[in-house]
Amino acid sequence: DTAVSQTPKYLVTQMGNDKSIKCEQNLGHDTMYWYKQDSKKFLKIMFSYNNKELIINETVPNRFSPKSPDKAHLNLHINSLELGDSAVYFCASSRAAGNYEQYFGPGTRLTVT
Amino acid sequence: QKEVEQNSGPLSVPEGAIASLNCTYSDRGSQSFFWYRQYSGKSPELIMSIYSNGDKEDGRFTAQLNKASQYVSLLIRDSQPSDSATYLCAVNQAGTALIFGKGTTLSVSS
Numbered sequence: 001d002t003a004v005s006q007t008p009k010y011l012v013t014q015m016g017n018d019k020s021i022k023c024e025q026n027l028g029h030d031t032m033y034w035y036k037q038d039s040k041k042f043l044k045i046m047f048s049y050n051n052k053e054l055i056i057n058e059t060v061p062n063r064f065s066p067k068s069p070d071k072a073h074l075n076l077h078i079n080s081l082e083l084g085d086s087a088v089y090f091c092a093s094s095r096a097a098g099n100y101e102q103y104f105g106p107g108t109r110l111t112v113t
Numbered sequence: 114q115k116e117v118e119q120n121s122g123p124l125s126v127p128e129g130a131i132a133s134l135n136c137t138y139s140d141r142g143s144q145s146f147f148w149y150r151q152y153s154g155k156s157p158e159l160i161m162s163i164y165s166n167g168d169k170e171d172g173r174f175t176a177q178l179n180k181a182s183q184y185v186s187l188l189i190r191d192s193q194p195s196d197s198a199t200y201l202c203a204v205n206q207a208g209t210a211l212i213f214g215k216g217t218t219l220s221v222s223s
Binding site: 045103 | 144145147149151155156157158159162164199201203205209210211212213215216
């Protein structure tokens, strides 16, 4: 069984569209994250939820809105997509917030044309 | 601004040699330290975590932490071509997310 899964794996869309990426973890973890890896391979935190509560919200355009319906799921909705949003988006989870090991999903490659 | 610095490489070693990867961090309050391996087109895979000063060994991997010098390293013994990947150093201060370095590309030649 996949521990952290994401859908879709690839997403190609046009500027101005709205899209969502879904993430699910079956590890029983309390904390989930969204990271963005840009074309230079730099991995940066965007958001974190602990037991459905937003605990980290880095400087991200408000076109990006995370939602956690329960602690096993974390979705990312992006409005009015821009070229600069093209990147790989990774979901991750950890047992709890703080100093715990984080485990990553397979990633979603978003291409905005 | 919290920073994690790594030499981008590429670091090239022959098969069977020891690969040494280094990382420095700026936030003295950092409490946990991780090494991830990322193959091209894949997601980061956790290979080592270390929380206290000293060495931690797991198979062919040894992580070393020196909090006074704000320095973390990863040694890979008996390097194999399958170890060729980008190695990401990540640092966490309690209550915040992981801060990643830009990664070191390792190439092991057979």
